[in-house]
Amino acid sequence: MHHSNLENRMQTIPISSFHKYWGKKPYFLSKYIISKYTxxxxxxxxxxxxxxSLVIDAVLSNRRLVWQDINPISTSINKWLTWNIRHEELRRVWEETLKPICVKLELKYYSDVGGKLIKSFLRTKKDxxxxxxxxxxxxxxxxxDGLENKWIHEPFIPHWWFEKPMISNSRLTVKKNTKVKDxxxxxxxxxxxxxLFAIINLKPEHQAFFMxxxxxxxxxCSKLLPPIKSRWIFAPWAWMTWFYIANEYIENNVFHFYWNRVQKLLKAKQFFEANSTGMxxxxxxxxxGSESNFIFTTGDAKNIQIDSNTVDVIITDPPYWWTVPYLEQSAIWNAFINVEPNLLEEIVISDSKERNKGKDGFRKDLFNAxxxxxxxLKDTGKLILTYNSVSLDDMNKLSAILRDTGFQILNVSNVVQKTKSPRQLNRINVVGWDLLIIWVKSxxxxxxxxxxxxxxxxxEINLHNFMN
Ligand SMILES: C[S@@+](CC[C@H](N)C(=O)[O-])C[C@H]1O[C@@H](n2cnc3c(N)ncnc32)[C@H](O)[C@@H]1O
Incomplete structure (x- = not known):
């Protein structure tokens, strides 16, 4: 199959492209693992x-599933999709309530003197x-300059969620005392x-979707640099991001881009309704107790709320030695959720001086998880890891932890991708592809x-072959 066709096919799976957060696994990897090992x-x-995304195919093919992550945005993003509210109802709420508000506000804030709507501004750092x-x-x-003068004199207090503090971290270019609104x-x-005020006025059952x-x-629509797009051909929507403001940047029309985003989410919702086999x-x-139910929990992997010896297969992509401090990276998303993130229990190595997250703690936490x-896991169960590591050293540290927690390796294979991750490209002596590693209890x-x-x-596992 020609590459661009392939890319189109991957991109048009609506449940994988509605939110811009990084590290997503390609849908066909999920399909491969679920069909082969469960x-x-x-x-x-x-x-x-x-x-x-690694286990999404389970709810499309009559499996039971427990989805867990410590990051509240993960649970909240995923829940709305699976709530029992039909996409038609959400579309009606959009058309009748929120869209008219957006149209009105767009006209107020983004029309130029001739009444034409502005899609984007090119700005310098000083706004x-x-x-x-x-x-x-x-x-x-x-x-x-001067296009915004129509409303600039109107007094205004931003929603207090924008006042929430960021965690300072020089590697992520977050300075001390930065707030989300900055x-x-x-x-x-x-x-x-x-x-935000318009969304909060909606009925509670509709809010999750629009939030x-x-x-x-x-x-x-922020000042942030457009993140690097597309880690590999199977995940063209995956974004890497950090908090860097360039000297010149593009700022987008909030209502226009929100409108587009709502359409994407509605498509995802419709797709899920048509294809999900569980509740x-x-x-x-x-x-x-049931046949094909699933649940999301915002929980700690070191303390899983499941009885011993009950899980058939664990499929996961554990935190890596030194990559993304996920909760810090998610701060401008989590600011808009009414749950405080559990920074203390996150398994992570962070450069932030505000956190005490070093290598030793990381190893201990991973061991406990x-x-x-x-x-x-049942005694007959399997643990399946996808692991994208930059170094043999990291692989061996992981391997030792698995041995020490009672796992024996059964099989390792290579998932072939088109391009390597930025980290993999930027260093030498790296483990090239994502590995798929199967462990059993021993x-x-x-x-x-x-x-x-x-x-x-x-x-080598070639997902191209699997798709054809
Ligand atoms: C490498 S990522 C998983 C990526 C995922 N497979 C995907 O495709 O997007 C590791 C995840 O571990 C989560 N995490 C870190 N510490 C945790 C903990 N104590 N309990 C549960 N999840 C945790 C992070 O929030 C992050 O989402």
Whole structure:
């Protein structure tokens, strides 16, 4: 199959492209793992599910599933999709309530003197407008300073969620005492706040959907640099992001981009309704007792709320030695959720001086998480890890932890991708692809050593072949 066709196919799976957060696994990897290693009614657990994409196929093919992550945005993004509210109802709420408000506000904030709508501003760091790009025809207004004068004198207090503090971290370029609102221009802050007030006025059962669209869109209309797109061909929507404000940046029309985002979410909702084989459960007992229920929990992988010896297959992508401090990275999304993130229990190595998250703690935490996975897994069960590591050293540290928590390696293979991750491209002596590693429980596990020789002889899983 030609690459661009392939890319189109991957991109048009609506449940994978509605929110801009990084690290998503391709849908066909999920399909491959679920069909190869699980059977109907199996109980599957992903204790580090983040974007949920690794195990999504389980709820499309009659499996039971527990999705868990410590990050509240993960649970909240995923829940709205599976709630028992039809997409038609949400579409009606959009058309009748929220869209008219957006149209009105867009006209107020984003029309130029001639009444034409502005799609984007090109700004300098001080919020000065250099050029404005008009919505229709992509016409560019040069030296568009002064376009915002219509409303600038109106008193305004941003929604208090924008006052929430960021965690300072020089690697993520977050300075001390930064607040969420510092990533937005005055215009963008006003528009986001007005939109937020409108969403909060909706019925509670509709809010989750429209808030998800809100968080999905927010970075788009901020001062932040457009993140690097597309880690590999199978995940063209995956974004890497950090909190860097360039000297010149593009700021987008909040209402126009929100509108687009809502359409994407509605498509995802419709897709899920048409293809899901399971039901979202209220509690864990329902998942245990039933045939194809699933649940999301915002929980700690070191303390899984599941009975011992009950899970058939664990499929997961654990935190890596030194990559993304997920909760810090998610701060501008989590600011809009009414749950305080559990920073203390996050398994992570962070450069932030505000946190005490070093290498030793990381190793201990990871050990405890795998011990817990060993407890909940049936003796006949499997632990399947996808692991994208930059170094053999990291692989071997992981391997030792798995051995020490009672797991024996069964099989390792290579998932072939088109391009490598930025981290993998930027360093030498790295483990090239994502590995798929299968472990089983063992009373007497032996240590498996990853080395150049082992890696050069790995079986390759080519997702292209699997799709054809
Ligand atoms: C490598 S990511 C998983 C990526 C995911 N497979 C995907 O495709 O998006 C690791 C995840 O572990 C989560 N995490 C870190 N500490 C945790 C803990 N104590 N309990 C549960 N999840 C945790 C992070 O929030 C992050 O989402």
């Amino acid at each position: 059977k109907e009614w199996d109980l599957i657990l992903d204790p580090f599910c983040w974007s949920w 000065d407008t250099i050029n404005a790009i008009l919505l229709k025809d992509w016409e560019i207004k040069r030296n568009a 990533y937005f221009t005055d215009l963008s802050l006003r528009c986001h706040s007005e939109l 998800t669209a809100f968080t999905a869109n927010i970075a788009n 979202l459960s209220e509690g864990m007992e329902e998942v245990m 795998f011990l817990e996975m060993n407890r909940v 009373a007497n596990p032996t240590l498996f050593e990853f080395n150049e020789d082992v890696l050069s002889r790995l079986e």
